[in-house]
Amino acid sequence: MKVLVSVKRVIDYNVKVRVKADGTGVETANVKMSMNPFDEIAMEEAVRLKEAGVATEIIAISCGAQACQETLRTALAIGADRAILVESNEELQPLAVAKILKSICQKESPQLVILGKQAIDDDSNQTGQMLAALLGWPQATFASKLKVEKDKAVVTREVDGGLETVSIRLPAIVTSDLRLNEPRYVTLPNIMKAKKKPLENLKPDALGVDIAPRLQTIKVVEPAKRKAGVRVPDAKALVDKLRNEAKVI
Numbered sequence: 001m002k003v004l005v006s007v008k009r010v011i012d013y014n015v016k017v018r019v020k021a022d023g024t025g026v027e028t029a030n031v032k033m034s035m036n037p038f039d040e041i042a043m044e045e046a047v048r049l050k051e052a053g054v055a056t057e058i059i060a061i062s063c064g065a066q067a068c069q070e071t072l073r074t075a076l077a078i079g080a081d082r083a084i085l086v087e088s089n090e091e092l093q094p095l096a097v098a099k100i101l102k103s104i105c106q107k108e109s110p111q112l113v114i115l116g117k118q119a120i121d122d123d124s125n126q127t128g129q130m131l132a133a134l135l136g137w138p139q140a141t142f143a144s145k146l147k148v149e150k151d152k153a154v155v156t157r158e159v160d161g162g163l164e165t166v167s168i169r170l171p172a173i174v175t176s177d178l179r180l181n182e183p184r185y186v187t188l189p190n191i192m193k194a195k196k197k198p199l200e201n202l203k204p205d206a207l208g209v210d211i212a213p214r215l216q217t218i219k220v221v222e223p224a225k226r227k228a229g230v231r232v233p234d235a236k237a238l239v240d241k242l243r244n245e246a247k248v249i
Helices: 037-051 068-078 094-108 127-135 188-194 235-244
Strands: 002-006 009-011 033-035 057-064 082-087 112-116 139-149 152-159 162-169 172-176 199-202
Touching: 002 037, 002 094, 009 068, 033 037, 033 068, 037 057, 037 068, 037 112, 037 139, 037 172, 057 068, 057 094, 068 082, 068 188, 068 199, 082 094, 094 127, 112 127, 127 139, 127 172, 139 162, 152 172
Parallel strands: 002 057, 002 112, 057 082, 082 199, 112 172, 139 172
Antiparallel strands: 009 033, 139 152, 152 162
C-alpha cells in the first residue's frame, strides 16, 4: 500500500512570531523554520504503518520555495522512501495546495493520504477537507488512532462529546491530531541516509494547477496585550466585578 504524506515548512513552534513593521505579514527572515508539528505526527504514523507491514512505500510531498527541501529531507530521515517538492515562490493558500495534492494523487495513486489537521502558521484546517472533496474520497479528520484493515481504515477521532470511531473505505484522506502518536527523534545515520534518497522537483504549471490566490490579506496585527489581573479580597467583591465590570453574570 502506498501512503502519501503532506508536510509544510513553518516557523518553529518554539520561536516567538513577530509581525512585520508594515503589517503585511509575519517576519520570516533569519527565523528558525521546521516541519509543521501536525505533519510530523502524520509522517510518524505513516512510518509506523510501514513498520507494521501495512504500507509498502511512503512518499513525502511539500509545496513552497526551494528551502522546503530541508523539510523534505527531515521527512526522508524520519522514514519516507522518496520526496516530491512542488516548487513555487507564490503564496500558496489551502485550495491551491489541495489542487496540487489532487494532481499528485492522480499521478501516484496512493491508497492513503495523511496530513496534519492544520498548520501552526495559519491554523486554516482546510487542506485535508478540500482534498477529499476534490478527489471524492472518504475522509476522517482529527484522528487520534488509526488502524488499517484490508480495504478499510478504522479511525478514532476527537469530537466535542468525546471520541468517535469511523470506518472508511480506501483510498481515503486522514488528518492527524496531537494524540495520534509521539514522533521519534531523527538519528544522525538516518539523516545521512536521507541525503541519498530521491527528491523530485516539480512546478505547478507542469501539473496543470492554477495556484492564483483567492483571498487577500489586508493587514496583520499582533493580538492586544492583556491587562494585568487584580486580587479581590473576598467572594462578594469577585461577584461584584463579574457583574458590574466584566458583565458576564
